[in-house]
Amino acid sequence: MVLDRNLCFSAANPAYLDATNRSFEDLDGRFLFDVFPNDGEGRExxxxxLKRVLDTxxxxxxxxIEYEIPRPERLGGGMERRYWTAVHTPLRDARGEVQFxxxxxxxxTELARLRAAASDPFGDSFGAAVELVQRAREAEHENRTRADPLDAFRRLFDEAPGIIALLQGPDHTFTYANQAYRRFVGDRHLVGLAIRDALPEVVEQxxxxxxxxxFATGEPMLGFGARVLIGDxxxxxxxxxxxxxxxxxxxxxxxxxxxxxxxxxxRSDSVRANQRQRLLLDELNHRVKNTLSTVQSLARRSFSSTGDPQAARRVFEARILALSNAHNLLSEHHWESAELATILQLEIEAFGSDRVRAEGEGIRxxxxxxxALAMVFHELASNALKYGALAGPDGRxxxxxxxxxxxxxxxxREENLQASIDSIASGFGTRMLKRxxxxxxxxxxSVDFPPRGLAWSMVVPCHEIEDLGTQLRQH
Structure with a gap:
């Protein structure tokens, strides 16, 4: 008969059906131990x-093996003690995996009964049968005695978190691989195969x-954090x-x-975690350098553009605050991206003005x-408050x-300006915008001057300002 990996019946020939007093309709798709329940040693x-076949x-x-089976009602019902020998053979699919x-x-059973009647006076034929059964029992007892320690080692190795395998001979043929090892190589069939056949991708490595x-020298070999490419x-x-x-x-x-x-x-997870940490540190160093460079530029420009130290200090602090606001917003989003409308609103709020209207689609x-745009919006809003539309009551x-x-x-775009064009389109703010x-x-x-107005126009390549996710979605 044939069992699937869940130990459910898939097929049975007439000889098996006759021996077990069953029809295949009684067996098809049912769990082995539901059909033939047994709480004794035979079940174990x-x-x-069966488990050894699936595992190895x-x-x-x-x-x-002594194993009781149900007797059909037509034969009186109850349980009937039977004796068996059994060979379990794995059946593999196209990938070499055990499926049945x-x-x-x-x-x-009859031979076992002959053994029970060993005192029967009949001659050599009975004696040979009795001896055959006795040897079978002794062989099974010896196999179980040997298997118990091996099963214990298999259970121990299978529960180990690390990968373990035993290779035999100069071709390095797998005789055992624990669960962790099998998972590591994609649950491939290994036992009985040389490593060059079982894992061809490691040969060139x-x-x-x-x-x-x-194998030739007996010297142990150790590796730490070795890069291994394994097929899936x-x-x-x-x-x-x-x-x-x-x-x-x-x-x-x-x-x-x-x-x-x-x-x-x-160690793949820990190695990748270390790699990510190094990338984060490199990115942090890069950002710190860029920030320091920006601060130096702001300080140099702020304190060189006016002769009033107090005024310069106020301008400098306002620009540092704008820079800080942008940093805080990015930190909230893990330094990945920020909405254009959000950074505009953040910088406008710093001036307390409700006369600024924003129109545009979502751009991350x-x-x-x-x-960069935080500093641009800060400079434009600052100029509008000092010289432009926000300096008067009617400006927008x-x-x-x-x-x-x-x-x-x-x-x-600013409307209802009261200051002169020259005071707006000159100075450090304008130079900073261009930079x-x-x-x-x-x-x-570019800048345009409609009547009593001002319009700054900026055109920037998408790949320079949009986050990577947006760029990938666009393409």
């Missing part, structure tokens, strides 16, 4: 054998050569991993090297553009923006 022996991918034999177990059973050296058959991809590992020679009773013990620990700015400011192909067009828009953002800046 059978379950261990190797056939397993039960030389002798073929059980080949032989009912030896040199790992079989290291195993050859250990399920996704058809390759995973980049980092591994601490050791190769240790295994010697037989004569002292000759017979295999290699492989142990390791997947990258960190560099966030800081409209800020509008739109995406035009691969560019963003932004306009700052930011044309120098930092690689855009174009």
């Amino acid at each position: 022996v059978l379950l261990r054998s 991918g190797e056939p397993d034999t039960i030389a002798y 177990i073929l059980q080949n059973t032989v009912d030896i 040199g790992f079989p050569d290291l195993l050859d050296h250990v 058959p399920a996704r058809g991809a390759t995973n980049e991993t980092y591994l601490d590992f050791s190769y240790t020679a295994i010697r037989d009773s004569a002292g000759d090297i017979s295999g290699i013990l492989v142990q390791g620990y997947d 700015l990258n960190p560099k553009a966030t800081i 400011v409209t800020v509008s923006w739109e995406r035009d192909g691969d560019e963003v067009r932004l306009e700052w 930011i828009v044309e120098g930092e953002l690689l855009g174009r800046l």
